[in-house]
Amino acid sequence: MRRARAPAGAQPDAVAALAESIAVLLDAGLPPRSAWEAAAGYGAHPLADRVANALRHQPSCASALLQAADTDDVRMLAVAWRVAERTGAPLGHALRAMAETLRDAAETEREVDVALSGPRATARLVSWLPAVGAVLAGALGADLVGALGSAPGAISVGAGVLLMLAGRWWMRALVTRAVARPLPQGLAEELIAVGLAGGVSIGAAREIVREAAEESGLGSLDERGAARVLRLASAAGAPAGELLTAAARQQRRMARAEGRRRATTLGVRLMVPLGACVLPSFLLLAVAPLVLSLLSSTTAGLR
Numbered sequence: 001m002r003r004a005r006a007p008a009g010a011q012p013d014a015v016a017a018l019a020e021s022i023a024v025l026l027d028a029g030l031p032p033r034s035a036w037e038a039a040a041g042y043g044a045h046p047l048a049d050r051v052a053n054a055l056r057h058q059p060s061c062a063s064a065l066l067q068a069a070d071t072d073d074v075r076m077l078a079v080a081w082r083v084a085e086r087t088g089a090p091l092g093h094a095l096r097a098m099a100e101t102l103r104d105a106a107e108t109e110r111e112v113d114v115a116l117s118g119p120r121a122t123a124r125l126v127s128w129l130p131a132v133g134a135v136l137a138g139a140l141g142a143d144l145v146g147a148l149g150s151a152p153g154a155i156s157v158g159a160g161v162l163l164m165l166a167g168r169w170w171m172r173a174l175v176t177r178a179v180a181r182p183l184p185q186g187l188a189e190e191l192i193a194v195g196l197a198g199g200v201s202i203g204a205a206r207e208i209v210r211e212a213a214e215e216s217g218l219g220s221l222d223e224r225g226a227a228r229v230l231r232l233a234s235a236a237g238a239p240a241g242e243l244l245t246a247a248a249r250q251q252r253r254m255a256r257a258e259g260r261r262r263a264t265t266l267g268v269r270l271m272v273p274l275g276a277c278v279l280p281s282f283l284l285l286a287v288a289p290l291v292l293s294l295l296s297s298t299t300a301g302l303r
Contacts, residue, residue, distance in 0.1 A: 012109070015073040016102035018045040023095040032061045032091065047074060060085060066216055072183060073102055075216040082212040083191055087198025087205065094194045097245075104252040105184045108259050115263030116178055123171040123270055129278055130164040133286030153289060160284030167277030171270055178266045185255040186248030188221040189229065193244040202230055202240060225251060 018039065025035035033055055039045070040052035050068035051061070058064040062085055065078035077098050084094035188209065195205030206223065213221050229247045233240035 010106075011071065012073045012102040012106040014045055015047065015071075015077060016099040016106065018047060019077055019095040019099040019102070023092040023099070026095075027092045036061060036064070069216070072218065073105075075218050076101070076183075076187065079191060079209075079212045079216045079218060080194055082215070083195050083205075083208055084198065086208050086212070087195045087200045089194050089196075089198030093197055097190050097194055101184050101187065101190055101248070101252070104249075104256070105181070108252070108256040109181055111256060112179065112259040112263050115260055116175070116266060119178075119263070119267040119270055120175050122267070123175055126270075126274055126278055127164075127168040127171055130160060130167075130281035130285045133282045134160075134289070136286060156284045156288040160281045160288070163277045163281035163284065167273045167281060170273035170277060174266060174269055174273070178262050183218065183221070184252060186225070186251035188223045189226045189244040189248035189251070191221070192223075192226050192230075193241040193248070196241040196244070202234075 021039055022035050025038055026032065030038065036048060036051045036055060039048035042048075047068060051064045054064035054067040055061065058067060062078055062082040065074065065081055069075045069078055077095070080094040080098040081091065083089065084091050191209040191213075192202075192205050195208050196202065198205075200208070206226075209221070213219065225247055226244060229243045230240055232238070233243050
């Protein structure tokens, strides 16, 4: 049985809800280990069970989170926890910052999914056009099997099949690229702001964020935006943490708009494989065999 596709944004939303629940438990006075065990006992999320089990043989909650991490959403949570541990920042603040980031990512994913529903359905339908055309040609009397016996027929059917497969692959690649969900924009800014909330210096916060991201498997984060904000904060004597948080929110808003734009242009980009592969494939698989069959029958009648 085919597994139903999870609703867009469901995964980051669920991780964000768990992060907010853990933050509330921590603010209520529970130690971190007890907070995870309470969340696991309540059945808040399968991640809570995995973290609670990992805590039996891991030295810290950040290490347990990394062991239980199976998606980038959870790795982001682990990085925030690690940064808060190393800088002394409030864990509740770090978790709520990541929850807000994940919620924005979920909202972006939902908006892109809605915008892509039309182009995605069109690509799925149009990619089968050559095969449907071949079936209709057979119903109209075209001898596709017989066409393979002649050189022109074999070339026509073979090229048509290759073009159909190429068109399907091309359109699938365009859709996959449009729905790809990279790491949320502004992640470096949010994490550095978490580090600064612990009272460490800017240089120390950036270094701790880099180390935590590398340890988690997220890789190198884009710190160019954070560097510009930190230069502004230094020049103006303004609170760097607030400026970083504001910049992160702005970047996520821009990423949401970019996602909608990418989804809107997909419909236009799908016209390229349609014209280059799908329509020629339809002609080669549906029209050409029918014409060859008619010519063959006409030639046979003239003999």
